[in-house]
Amino acid sequence: MSKEELIKKILELKERRKAIILAHNYQPPEIQDLADLRGDSLELSLKASKTDAEVIVFCGVFFMAETAKIVSPQKKVLIPVAGACCDMANMLSPEEVMRLRDEYPGVPVITYVNSTAEVKALSDVCCTSANAVKVAGNFSDKRLIMLPDMNLARYVQRFYPDKEIIYFKGFCPFHHLLTPEDVLRAKAEHPQAVFIAHPECRPEVIDLADYVASTSGMLRLAKELPHEEFIIGTEIGLLYPLSQVAPNKKFYHPAPEKMLCPSMKKIRLEDVLNALERDEFEVIVPEEIRIKAYQAVKRMLEIV
Ligand code: 13P
Numbered sequence: 155m156s157k158e159e160l161i162k163k164i165l166e167l168k169e170r171r172k173a174i175i176l177a178h179n180y181q182p183p184e185i186q187d188l189a190d191l192r193g194d195s196l197e198l199s200l201k202a203s204k205t206d207a208e209v210i211v212f213c214g215v216f217f218m219a220e221t222a223k224i225v226s227p228q229k230k231v232l233i234p235v236a237g238a239c240c241d242m243a244n245m246l247s248p249e250e251v252m253r254l255r256d257e258y259p260g261v262p263v264i265t266y267v268n269s270t271a272e273v274k275a276l277s278d279v280c281c282t283s284a285n286a287v288k289v290a291g292n293f294s295d296k297r298l299i300m301l302p303d304m305n306l307a308r309y310v311q312r313f314y315p316d317k318e319i320i321y322f323k324g325f326c327p328f329h330h331l332l333t334p335e336d337v338l339r340a341k342a343e344h345p346q347a348v349f350i351a352h353p354e355c356r357p358e359v360i361d362l363a364d365y366v367a368s369t370s371g372m373l374r375l376a377k378e379l380p381h382e383e384f385i386i387g388t389e390i391g392l393l394y395p396l397s398q399v400a401p402n403k404k405f406y407h408p409a410p411e412k413m414l415c416p417s418m419k420k421i422r423l424e425d426v427l428n429a430l431e432r433d434e435f436e437v438i439v440p441e442e443i444r445i446k447a448y449q450a451v452k453r454m455l456e457i458v
């Protein structure tokens with residue numbers, strides 16, 4: 155089947171099934187072009203909670219589709235490739251959260267959405283890279299636990315010197331690989347460029363950033379700032395939407411070979427068609443876990 159035929163079939167089936175296609179900003183270009191809505195983790199959770207579609211086809215990684223199911227239990231949520239998982243989310247087990255809760259009784263637990271439903275269910279509130287600082291600021295407690303990304307936790311710590319942010323040593327294997335040397339090399343090659351880093355980058359990289367933002371925050375900055383050139387410190391897939399929102403600007407990546415998340419590249423058009431034809435793969439969250447995880451996600455959505 156040609157690409158055009160494939161897209162035509164997907165669109166027909168999508169209409170018939172009252173489905174909506176959501177895609178994360180790192181997805182392959184043809185998936186982003188196909189999607190009804192694309193965005194960062196926060197935007198996608200908000201969109202999933204508001205859509206009146208009957209089926210959500212989630213093109214992203216598993217925790218994102220799971221979050222859609224957590225907020226929309228009455229809808230069918232499909233992820234076209236079952237094995238598209240976030241390596242950071244897989245680093246933190248529910249047992250480890252319980253251990254931290256025992257070690258620090260009464261300390262609120264703020265969990266990045268890049269986590270499993272079981273881990274969310276054991277948390278007080280969720281956050282995304284776009285709202286982590288705001289969510290942490292909502293607590294008057296002197297100590298907070300932030301899971302599972304140590305880099306995001308250390309970034310948030312900068313805003314609250316009077317608080318102690320306790321963290322688990324999880325990280326994104328791709329953002330964590332970006333080094334200050336990579337950034338300094340790119341800055342030397344492009345001295346006019348503004349450097350924007352994702353908060354999943356290590357602190358030494360954040361120190362070099364002109365701006366720190368979520369993926370959609372980066373898209374907004376690229377469009378709104380008067381600058382012509384940008385060095386982009388996040389997963390390589392963001393270069394495609396950047397080139398669309400600001401086609402006359404220049405975007406450079408400091409380490410393209412290191413910052414490629416294979417799970418974000420697994421979904422192809424054929425998989426989206428298969429998802430709509432066969433209901434593959436349906437995301438199921440046991441109700442007792444979903445209810446607790448929903449409280450944590452809902453609390454986040456009330457803060458932002
Ligand atoms: P955003 O919420 O900024 O899109 O980030 C999600 C993610 O997985 C970053 O690696």
Ligand code: SF4
Nearest residue numbers: 215240241242326415
């Ligand atoms: Fe997870 Fe990193 Fe991939 Fe984002 S880029 S989905 S944090 S592994």
